[in-house]
Amino acid sequence: MRVRETNSKNALTEVETKMADQATQKVYLNGQLVDKQQAVVSVYDHGLLYGDGVFEGIRVYSGKVFRHEDHIDRLYESAKAIRLEIPIDKSKMLAAVNETVAANGIVDGYVRLVITRGSGTLGLDIRRTSDPQVIIIADTISLYPEELYENGLRIITASTIRNHPSALSPRIKSLNYLNNIMAKIEGTDADSLEALMLNHKGEVAECTGDNIFIVKNGVLKTPPTDAGILEGVTRNVAMELAREAGIEVVEMTLLRHDIYIADECFLTGTAAEVIPVVSLDGREIGDGKPGPVTQKLRQRFQEYVRE
Known part of the structure; x- marks a missing residue:
C-alpha cells in the first residue's frame, strides 16, 4: 500500500x-x-x-x-x-x-x-x-539518443522521393512537411530513426530532416543544391569547418552506390547537429563505426558553437 x-x-x-x-x-x-x-x-x-x-x-x-x-x-x-x-x-x-x-x-x-x-x-x-x-x-530539444552520436545511425532508403524541384522548391522551408513525414514513417517502420530520400532522377538528395555527407579517400562530398535539397545552415557550417581543417570539400551528384562504398558518412542539421551514419540499407559504411573525419568535424563543431 x-x-x-x-x-x-x-x-x-x-x-x-x-x-x-x-x-x-x-x-x-x-x-x-x-x-x-x-x-x-x-x-x-x-x-x-x-x-x-x-x-x-x-x-x-x-x-x-x-x-x-x-x-x-x-x-x-x-x-x-x-x-x-x-x-x-x-x-x-x-x-x-x-x-x-x-x-x-x-x-x-x-x-x-x-x-x-x-x-x-x-x-x-x-x-x-x-x-x-x-x-x-x-x-529544449533532443533529436537522437546520445549513444547514436557515439555509435552512429543505421538508416534506410525511403521509397518516397523528394518533391520535384519544379513543383515546389526544396529551398523553401515550408510548413507543409508531408513529403518528409511520409519518408520518415518508412524509416521508423523499419526501426530506423532517419531515412535517405532520393530525387526524381534517383540521385541522393537528403534525409528527412538532415543533409548528408560522405567521406571517400579523404575528400568530403555532399549533394549540390540542385539535387533537390534544403541548403542547410549547419551544412554550410560543416563545409566551412572542413575547409578550415584542410579537408577538400566537393558538392557533387551522389548515388546510393557512393554511400554504400564510402569510407564515412554523417548527417547535419540544426536539431541533429553532426551525427555519424554507419549503415545504409543493411550495408555497413566503412568499418561500421564513426570515422576519423566525422569525429573531427563533430568535435570541431561543438567547439565552434561555443566560441
Whole structure:
C-alpha cells in the first residue's frame, strides 16, 4: 500500500511539474509574450488548413542564438518565394527571437520560428487571408539518443522521393512537411530513426530532416543544391569547418552506390547537429563505426558553437 502511495505521489509531482512548466513557458505571438496555453491561432488559419507558411529551426548555445542572421535571412527568402509578407522587419524579428529566448531562460536549446499565412476563408485564394501570424517558441530539444552520436545511425532508403524541384522548391522551408513525414514513417517502420530520400532522377538528395555527407579517400562530398535539397545552415557550417581543417570539400551528384562504398558518412542539421551514419540499407559504411573525419568535424563543431 505504501508503494502505491509513493507511486501516486511521484506521478502527481510529475503532473504538477509539467503543468508548472507549461504555465511559466512563454511563447511570442504577434508582438506579445503569452503563456503557452494562451498561444492560439484561428482554426481558419491557412497555416493549419493548407500548410501555407514558412518556418525556421534555430539552435541556442550558451544563451546565444546560433547563426541568427543566416536563419532569419532564409526565413524571409522562403516567405518572399511564396508571396507571404512578414508583418515585421528583420531587425524586429531578430530582437523578438532574443526576447523569447531570454524570457524562457534558455541557455542551450532550440527556437521554432513560424510564420503562417493568417486566417481566411475556406479555399486556396491568398487574397482572402489576413493577419499573418508570427509565432516564436523557445524550448529544449533532443533529436537522437546520445549513444547514436557515439555509435552512429543505421538508416534506410525511403521509397518516397523528394518533391520535384519544379513543383515546389526544396529551398523553401515550408510548413507543409508531408513529403518528409511520409519518408520518415518508412524509416521508423523499419526501426530506423532517419531515412535517405532520393530525387526524381534517383540521385541522393537528403534525409528527412538532415543533409548528408560522405567521406571517400579523404575528400568530403555532399549533394549540390540542385539535387533537390534544403541548403542547410549547419551544412554550410560543416563545409566551412572542413575547409578550415584542410579537408577538400566537393558538392557533387551522389548515388546510393557512393554511400554504400564510402569510407564515412554523417548527417547535419540544426536539431541533429553532426551525427555519424554507419549503415545504409543493411550495408555497413566503412568499418561500421564513426570515422576519423566525422569525429573531427563533430568535435570541431561543438567547439565552434561555443566560441
